[in-house]
Amino acid sequence: MVERLSATDRHEALRALPGWSEVAGRDAIARTFTFTDFNEAFGFMTRAALVAEKSDHHPEWRNVYKTVEVVLTTHDAGGVTRRDVDLAAAMNAIARQFGLA
Numbered sequence: 001m002v003e004r005l006s007a008t009d010r011h012e013a014l015r016a017l018p019g020w021s022e023v024a025g026r027d028a029i030a031r032t033f034t035f036t037d038f039n040e041a042f043g044f045m046t047r048a049a050l051v052a053e054k055s056d057h058h059p060e061w062r063n064v065y066k067t068v069e070v071v072l073t074t075h076d077a078g079g080v081t082r083r084d085v086d087l088a089a090a091m092n093a094i095a096r097q098f099g100l101a
């Protein structure tokens with residue numbers, strides 16, 4: 001099973017993940033993506049879903065109009081692992097295709 005990251009490794013990983021931060025009271029990371037409209041938000045989710053399914057690692061997320069709130073944690077490990085960091089990086093790359101920083 002994949003291992004939880006140490007606090008140091010988690011902090012180091014977050015430094016390379018613009019927009020992501022730790023979730024208070026939970027071993028998880030989160031980012032809220034704000035697009036220009038629902039079409040872009042849902043387009044982002046569609047592309048991210050394909051990555052998630054391919055890697056068998058799935059986000060907790062919520063869409064309201066043009067925002068997508070994402071929380072990543074590895075349920076099997078009970079905390080943040082390399083799999084969450086990889087999915088967060090993939091989501092940032094997809095968001096950049098929609099013009100987000």
Ligand code: HBI
Nearest residue numbers: 056057058059073074075076077
């Ligand atoms: N997604 N975020 C997350 N965390 C998991 O532990 C996880 C998952 N998707 C699929 C998955 N685990 C399966 O590998 C196991 O539940 C069998």
